Amino acid sequence: MLELRHVSKSFGQKQVLQKISLHVANGEFVSVIGPSGSGKSTMFSLIGGLLEPDAGEIYLSGENITNKRGFISYMPQQASLFPWRTIMENVLVGQELQGKKDYERAKTMLERAGLGDVIHAYPHELSGGMKQRVAFIRALLSPQSLMLLDEPFSALDEFTRTDMQKWLLSIWEDDEQSILFITHNIDEALFLSDKIIILSVNPAEIKEVIEVPFKRPRDEELLLSEEFLQWKRRIMEVIQF
Amino acid sequence: MKTSLLKKTWRPFLAILLFIGIWEVATRLFSIEEWLLPAPSDIVVEAKSVIPTFLPHLQSTVTLSVSGFLIGTTVGLGVATILHLMPRVRETFFPFIIISQNMPIIVLAPLLVIWFGFNALPKLIIITLACFFPIAVSALGGFTQTNRELVHYMKMMGANKAQLFWKLELPHAVPSIFSGLKIAGTYSVMAAVVSEWLGAQKGIGVFMTLAASSYRTSRVFVAIIVAMIISLAFYGLILLLEKFFIRWQQKGENN
Structure with missing residues (x-):
C-alpha cells in the first residue's frame, strides 16, 4: 500500500527526518509514536505531497507519489470542519475535491456513526467529540484508500478519548481502509494498531517497529490486561533508550 | 424578542426625539428665519407638498446608486480576487489603489464630466470609485485571513488553487465582504447625490441644487432627509442579506 523509502528532510541546518523507511499494508492500522518535535507532522506533509523530501521516495500501491498531492485522505488534529457547511456537506468535501458525490453512502455512514440526528446541523452546534467523529467520517468517505490521522484525539478529554477510540475501531473494522496514525499516547497506539513505529528525536529515525499481537475486535478489557501492560512497558523502554 | 428590541431602541429613539424637539423650540x-434654518414642522409641511414632484427625482437617484453599487461591487470583488490569486500583481498595484482612494471624488468629478460629458457614465464612474475600495479591501482581508488549519486540510486533501478559492477562501471571506458592502452601500447614495450636482436632468442632487439656489431651505432639508432614508434602507437591505448568507454563524462567535 504505502511505502516510504529512505526519506530524509531537513529545514536549513536542522535535519528533521533521517532515512525513514516504513510500510503500511492493505487494510493495516499503523501508528507512529514519538515525543513531540520528532518530525511526525513533517512526515505527514511529505506523504501528503506538501513538502518535497531531500532524499528518498514515497510510493502508494506501486506508484511514485513523491511531492504529489491528492493521493491520501487526511484527518487533522483539530476537526477543521467548514463552519458554513452542514455536517452532510462537510463529510462530502473530500469526494467533492475528487469529483463525485455520494449522498446515499454518506447518509448511511453518518447514521452508522451515530450522527444521524445532526446531518443538517452546523458544526458549531456539535461537541468536540462529535466534531472529531464527523472529521473521521469525512476522511473515511474520501475516495482515497489510505488515511492519515494526525493526533486526532489529543484535544479531547480522557473519557471522550476512550469512547472515541472504541468508536473508531467499531467503524473502521468494518472497512477496508489503511490508516497511518500519529500519536504520542502509548495506550492509544497499542489499543488501536496492528503495528507501532517508534521514532527518536533530532533527527527522527525509526527506533523500532513493533507488531501488536492483540486479536480484533478489541474491547476495553484489553486496556487493563497483563499482556497489554507488558507491551506498554516494553515500548516505554524503547522510547527511553 | 420584541420586548428586547424595544429595550434596546428606546434610548436612541428618545435621543432623536429630544434633538428634534430642541431644534423646533430653538x-x-x-x-430664526425659515430660509436660514427651517423648523422640523416646516420641513414636514414642505415635504407633504413637494413629494409628488419629488418622486421622479427619487427614483432616478435610487436607480443610479443601485447600478453604481452593483458595478462597484463587481469591480471590487474582481479586483480583490485578482490581487489575492496573483501576489505579484498585488505587490505592484496595491499602493496604486490606495493612492486612488486618497483623491477626493468631488475634485475628480468635474474632470470626468470634461472627459465623458453629462450622461450617466461619469456618474457611474464616481459611484463605482466610491464603492469598490471598501469592498476590495474587506474581501482581500477575508481571503488572506482564511483559517490556516482549514487551508492545511484542503492542501493535504489535494485541493487545487481553484478549489481552494471557491470552496474555502471565498465562503470564508463572506462575513468580511459584507462589512465592506455595508460601507459601500451608504457611500453609493452619497456619491450618487454628489454626482448629480454636476449636471443631470433628474435626481435628488439636482433637486437639492435647485432648492438651494432659490433659498428654499426646507426643500434642501427634505432632500437631505430622503437621501438619509434611502441610505438607511440600503443598509437594512444589506443587513438582511447578510443574515441570510451567514445564518450558519454562531451568535457572538466569529470563526
Missing part, C-alpha cells in the same frame, strides 16, 4: 424661541 427656531421658534430665537425666531
Whole structure:
C-alpha cells in the first residue's frame, strides 16, 4: 500500500527526518509514536505531497507519489470542519475535491456513526467529540484508500478519548481502509494498531517497529490486561533508550 | 424578542426625539428665519407638498446608486480576487489603489464630466470609485485571513488553487465582504447625490441644487432627509442579506 523509502528532510541546518523507511499494508492500522518535535507532522506533509523530501521516495500501491498531492485522505488534529457547511456537506468535501458525490453512502455512514440526528446541523452546534467523529467520517468517505490521522484525539478529554477510540475501531473494522496514525499516547497506539513505529528525536529515525499481537475486535478489557501492560512497558523502554 | 428590541431602541429613539424637539423650540424661541434654518414642522409641511414632484427625482437617484453599487461591487470583488490569486500583481498595484482612494471624488468629478460629458457614465464612474475600495479591501482581508488549519486540510486533501478559492477562501471571506458592502452601500447614495450636482436632468442632487439656489431651505432639508432614508434602507437591505448568507454563524462567535 504505502511505502516510504529512505526519506530524509531537513529545514536549513536542522535535519528533521533521517532515512525513514516504513510500510503500511492493505487494510493495516499503523501508528507512529514519538515525543513531540520528532518530525511526525513533517512526515505527514511529505506523504501528503506538501513538502518535497531531500532524499528518498514515497510510493502508494506501486506508484511514485513523491511531492504529489491528492493521493491520501487526511484527518487533522483539530476537526477543521467548514463552519458554513452542514455536517452532510462537510463529510462530502473530500469526494467533492475528487469529483463525485455520494449522498446515499454518506447518509448511511453518518447514521452508522451515530450522527444521524445532526446531518443538517452546523458544526458549531456539535461537541468536540462529535466534531472529531464527523472529521473521521469525512476522511473515511474520501475516495482515497489510505488515511492519515494526525493526533486526532489529543484535544479531547480522557473519557471522550476512550469512547472515541472504541468508536473508531467499531467503524473502521468494518472497512477496508489503511490508516497511518500519529500519536504520542502509548495506550492509544497499542489499543488501536496492528503495528507501532517508534521514532527518536533530532533527527527522527525509526527506533523500532513493533507488531501488536492483540486479536480484533478489541474491547476495553484489553486496556487493563497483563499482556497489554507488558507491551506498554516494553515500548516505554524503547522510547527511553 | 420584541420586548428586547424595544429595550434596546428606546434610548436612541428618545435621543432623536429630544434633538428634534430642541431644534423646533430653538427656531421658534430665537425666531430664526425659515430660509436660514427651517423648523422640523416646516420641513414636514414642505415635504407633504413637494413629494409628488419629488418622486421622479427619487427614483432616478435610487436607480443610479443601485447600478453604481452593483458595478462597484463587481469591480471590487474582481479586483480583490485578482490581487489575492496573483501576489505579484498585488505587490505592484496595491499602493496604486490606495493612492486612488486618497483623491477626493468631488475634485475628480468635474474632470470626468470634461472627459465623458453629462450622461450617466461619469456618474457611474464616481459611484463605482466610491464603492469598490471598501469592498476590495474587506474581501482581500477575508481571503488572506482564511483559517490556516482549514487551508492545511484542503492542501493535504489535494485541493487545487481553484478549489481552494471557491470552496474555502471565498465562503470564508463572506462575513468580511459584507462589512465592506455595508460601507459601500451608504457611500453609493452619497456619491450618487454628489454626482448629480454636476449636471443631470433628474435626481435628488439636482433637486437639492435647485432648492438651494432659490433659498428654499426646507426643500434642501427634505432632500437631505430622503437621501438619509434611502441610505438607511440600503443598509437594512444589506443587513438582511447578510443574515441570510451567514445564518450558519454562531451568535457572538466569529470563526
